[in-house]
Amino acid sequence: ETGVTQSPTHLIKTRGQQVTLRCSSQSGHNTVSWYQQALGQGPQFIFQYYREEENGRGNFPPRFSGLQFPNYSSELNVNALELDDSALYLCASRAPLLSNEQFFGPGTRLTVL
């Protein structure tokens, strides 16, 4: 069984640019969540996708957007990058029946210069 995978591993962008991060959920998991983990902080919930629809969002501006595809994989898009967007971005997937447990990917480290 393949776990949650994310790409790329690392990314360097400059302020004002746009970035797309990708996540493949664990087999059979139809719900994907994205979290932002700033250096020295706990992860913060960005949003969740279920059946290709966003069904919950944290305190993040609209320039953070996402997609979920029919195979349950997902993308996180961030427009107009700011220095404070530098963080580890974590994707987590959840199975329909094991609804209280989320499985995390290794993350994408984004650096904004």
Next chain:
Amino acid sequence: AQSVTQLGSHVSVSEGALVLLRCNYSSSVPPYLFWYVQYPNQGLQLLLKYTTGATLVKGINGFEAEFKKSETSFHLTKPSAHMSDAAEYFCAVSVTQGAQKLVFGQGTRLTINP
């Protein structure tokens, strides 16, 4: 609103000593509680979880945690620390507001001294 507080951003113990990482939560409903571990440059790995039933929960790598409703606590313990336990530990509570999300504490960095 549900929240999690981890007491102590950094804990240092000797190899073989007891590990105690503290977590207090705030929740208006019976909580689902989790402990995750994060090794350097890696994602989060689930150590253990409390949903319902037995209040003493055993996890991987010899860790356990006890849910104490009266104290709103979910402290993580391990009887004997090993060098490989050095990592960042996060306590989290599951919150359902449309989406089901995890609300994390700030984390505790555990250092093991030889």
